[in-house]
Amino acid sequence: MKVGFIGTGSMGSILVDAFLTAKTLTPDQIIVSNRTREKALLLSDRFPGLTVAETNIQTVQMSEIIFLCVKPLEFKRVIDDVSPHLGSNKIVISITSPILIEDLEKQMPCKIAKVIPSITNSVAAGASLLMFGNRCGKADRIKVRNLFEQISRPLEIEESKVRVSSDIVSCGPAFISYLLQRFIHAAVEETGISNEEATFLTTEMVIGLAALLSRGPFDLPTLQQRVCVPGGVTGAGILALEQIGDVFNHMYKNTQKRYDEDLKDVSDMFYGTNH
Numbered sequence: 100m101k102v103g104f105i106g107t108g109s110m111g112s113i114l115v116d117a118f119l120t121a122k123t124l125t126p127d128q129i130i131v132s133n134r135t136r137e138k139a140l141l142l143s144d145r146f147p148g149l150t151v152a153e154t155n156i157q158t159v160q161m162s163e164i165i166f167l168c169v170k171p172l173e174f175k176r177v178i179d180d181v182s183p184h185l186g187s188n189k190i191v192i193s194i195t196s197p198i199l200i201e202d203l204e205k206q207m208p209c210k211i212a213k214v215i216p217s218i219t220n221s222v223a224a225g226a227s228l229l230m231f232g233n234r235c236g237k238a239d240r241i242k243v244r245n246l247f248e249q250i251s252r253p254l255e256i257e258e259s260k261v262r263v264s265s266d267i268v269s270c271g272p273a274f275i276s277y278l279l280q281r282f283i284h285a286a287v288e289e290t291g292i293s294n295e296e297a298t299f300l301t302t303e304m305v306i307g308l309a310a311l312l313s314r315g316p317f318d319l320p321t322l323q324q325r326v327c328v329p330g331g332v333t334g335a336g337i338l339a340l341e342q343i344g345d346v347f348n349h350m351y352k353n354t355q356k357r358y359d360e361d362l363k364d365v366s367d368m369f370y371g372t373n374h
């Protein structure tokens with residue numbers, strides 16, 4: 100099976116790297132194209148045997164499954180270009196949340212899936228989110244799921260839940276990294292511990308916490324209970340954390356607002372502003 104990637108920016112190249120590192124695919128199964136060709140050539144330098152196509156049309160012609168790894172407002176140009184070359188048996192997978200499956204089905208004659216990956220998939224960890232259009236049969240769904248099982252824990256979701264789910268799965272690593280940076284910065288500011296030492300200790304704590312959660316002896320509330328010795332220091336720290344208020348509600352509201360704006364921009368892109 101040949102798999103194509105149109106767009107080898109941050110996420111396109113992470114996916115190629117992840118599938119090759121996990122040995123889900125071999126370089127001779129992969130075809131890539133990118134607007135700036137030099138970026139795609141960097142991948143073939145790293146993975147000899149991988150094909151860099153001259154055009155997106157070639158990528159589509161050579162592949163059975165094609166990932167569209169471009170940003171929302173770059174879709175129309177790509178689709179207009181490749182759509183006449185997509186037979187009804189090919190599967191196109193968008194990795195972008197505000198591009199709706201029904202719109203892709205209107206624009207292309209092939210099978211459509213949407214998969215939201217995460218930067219965590221680059222180390223074969225974390226979840227991925229799977230959604231399928233009506234033209235995908237059972238075998239197509241299994242094929243896509245099998246690919247993602249090698250690099251993630253895939254979960255099939257309803258497209259209406261894509262925003263919150265991808266806030267957690269794909270934006271989450273950036274959100275939690277930001278919080279951890281604040282955690283480290285405050286330790287340095289309040290106590291004089293070096294940034295290097297606080298970063299090392301925080302990183303090890305997070306890796307340990309992830310291992311604990313993945314091996315399952317504690318859920319989150321039990322874990323807190325076990326660490327909070329009655330009358331002890333953790334409880335004193337948590338009292339301060341309770342001041343956090345509804346900051347996460349604001350975060351989800353902000354991403355939803357941005358998503359709604361993207362949906363409108365994408366609809367204007369496909370159908371014009373007066374539809």
Ligand SMILES: NC(=O)C1=CN([C@@H]2O[C@H](COP(=O)(O)OP(=O)(O)OC[C@H]3O[C@@H](n4cnc5c(N)ncnc54)[C@H](OP(=O)(O)O)[C@@H]3O)[C@@H](O)[C@H]2O)C=CC1
Pocket residue numbers: 105106107108109110111132133134135138155168169170171173176177194195196215216217218269
């Ligand atoms: N980053 C992440 O963690 C995640 C991203 N996503 C989604 O993935 C999508 C891409 O994000 P990301 O990879 O971060 O963005 P990037 O900007 O890093 O990558 C987009 C790539 O698309 C290429 N491109 C644009 N137009 C064309 C075209 N007409 N033909 C071929 N290639 C083209 C660009 O080429 P050029 O080199 O010329 O700029 C660029 O390399 C986004 O919609 C995002 O929502 C989903 C989950 C996680």
Ligand SMILES: O=C(O)[C@@H]1CCC=N1
Pocket residue numbers: 265269270
């Ligand atoms: O920031 C973004 O728009 C994308 C969506 C998921 C992760 N990054």
